[in-house]
Amino acid sequence: MPGFTLHVPADYSLPRDFCSYGYFLLFPNHWSVREQALRRPLRLSERVVGVRVTQPRGEGAALRVETSHTLSRDERDEAHRQLARMLRLDESEASIAVFHRLDPRWARTGQGRVSRSPTLFEDVVKTVTSCNVTWPGTVQMNRRLCEVLGTPLPEGGAWGEGVRTFPDAAKLARARPQTLRARCRVGYRDQRLVELARLFRTPPAKGGLDVARLEDPATPDEAVREVLLGLPGVGPYAAANIMQLLGRYAHLPLDTESVRHGRSVLGYRGTTAQVMKRLKAHYAPFGAQAFRSYWLELWTFYESKHGPAWTWERDSTGKMFTAALLSK
DNA sequence: GGTAGACCTGGACGC
DNA sequence: GCGTCCAGGTCTACC
Numbered sequence: 293m294p295g296f297t298l299h300v301p302a303d304y305s306l307p308r309d310f311c312s313y314g315y316f317l318l319f320p321n322h323w324s325v326r327e328q329a330l331r332r333p334l335r336l337s338e339r340v341v342g343v344r345v346t347q348p349r350g351e352g353a354a355l356r357v358e359t360s361h362t363l364s365r366d367e368r369d370e371a372h373r374q375l376a377r378m379l380r381l382d383e384s385e386a387s388i389a390v391f392h393r394l395d396p397r398w399a400r401t402g403q404g405r406v407s408r409s410p411t412l413f414e415d416v417v418k419t420v421t422s423c424n425v426t427w428p429g430t431v432q433m434n435r436r437l438c439e440v441l442g443t444p445l446p447e448g449g450a451w452g453e454g455v456r457t458f459p460d461a462a463k464l465a466r467a468r469p470q471t472l473r474a475r476c477r478v479g480y481r482d483q484r485l486v487e488l489a490r491l492f493r494t495p496p497a498k499g500g501l502d503v504a505r506l507e508d509p510a511t512p513d514e515a516v517r518e519v520l521l522g523l524p525g526v527g528p529y530a531a532a533n534i535m536q537l538l539g540r541y542a543h544l545p546l547d548t549e550s551v552r553h554g555r556s557v558l559g560y561r562g563t564t565a566q567v568m569k570r571l572k573a574h575y576a577p578f579g580a581q582a583f584r585s586y587w588l589e590l591w592t593f594y595e596s597k598h599g600p601a602w603t604w605e606r607d608s609t610g611k612m613f614t615a616a617l618l619s620k
Numbered sequence: 621g622g623t624a625g626a627c628c629t630g631g632a633c634g635c
Numbered sequence: 636g637c638g639t640c641c642a643g644g645t646c647t648a649c650c
Contacts, residue, residue, distance in 0.1 A: 420645095424629095425630085525645070527646080530645080
């Protein structure tokens with residue numbers, strides 16, 4: 293099978309670092325527990341290809357990327373860029389060490405990288421489809437968005453028949469809101485998702501979203517937050533979540549899960565607003581790394597209920613993701 | 621600036 | 636099998 297090698301930081305572990313955030317369970321991602329492999333289709337400039345990523349020699353060793361088709365040099369570079377974004381290969385050992393110095397609880401396990409999507413667009417849509425809905429609803433919306441609007445992987449082969457990409461902004465921008473509502477079951481998010489896609493499609497000079505500016509580490513957090521809050525379907529929670537997906541960890545995406553964590557694990561009492569205030573104070577000492585401390589506490593709780601995330605099957609444990617269900 | 625209520629879907633529950 | 640209730644964050648109208 294054609295493919296290439298992907299070099300990683302010396303402390304990188306594919307099962308631990310890819311299965312580190314709920315989106316690893318969402319279509320079109322597929323983590324094979326048996327193979328300890330990530331499979332998904334990637335949309336390259338000219339065509340769609342399937343990738344299967346493994347780390348045969350364990351932590352720190354290079355990743356093996358098998359592809360459904362032989363790639364040109366440019367296509368390999370493109371696939372490389374997308375996978376590096378997903379797997380957070382941009383987070384060097386040094387940057388993880390900075391986090392571990394601030395919060396040594398995770399130094400032993402080596403945790404610190406939180407996985408994401410190959411593109412900011414997919415991360416934003418996944419975030420909007422995770423708002424005001426229980427986790428099985430998010431799983432369902434992402435599955436249907438791929439099934440209805442995704443591009444099929446030609447001659448799927450080992451990737452399975454009917455495997456489709458995540459829809460790109462162009463496709464979603466052309467979709468009818470009624471189609472999204474009726475076939476993708478996104479409910480009232482229909483028009484917001486179309487508008488969001490149009491903003492990604494429109495050049496910044498014509499009022500569209502300046503993705504490069506959002507992804508530029510030199511852009512101040514507050515400027516990024518202000519832009520995100522202006523996007524349809526994005527409020528304070530979603531903005532903070534998209535910021536962590538952009539590698540900006542100072543803001544906490546606080547939601548009902550956070551409140552549950554505050555009450556049941558940290559022992560906080562009082563109203564939702566009071567618990568949220570205490571949560572902010574609790575993570576304040578971690579400063580620019582606050583999100584990672586917060587998230588790993590939550591993730592550790594989930595894993596204490598159902599074992600390491602790399603043993604979770606997408607169609608069983610993966611559907612029970614939120615603690616409200618896990619704790620039953 | 622703060623707050624109440626509407627927005628949808630799917631799962632749980634009672635009958 | 637059907638009806639009702641509830642969880643979930645954003646948005647708008649209103650004070």
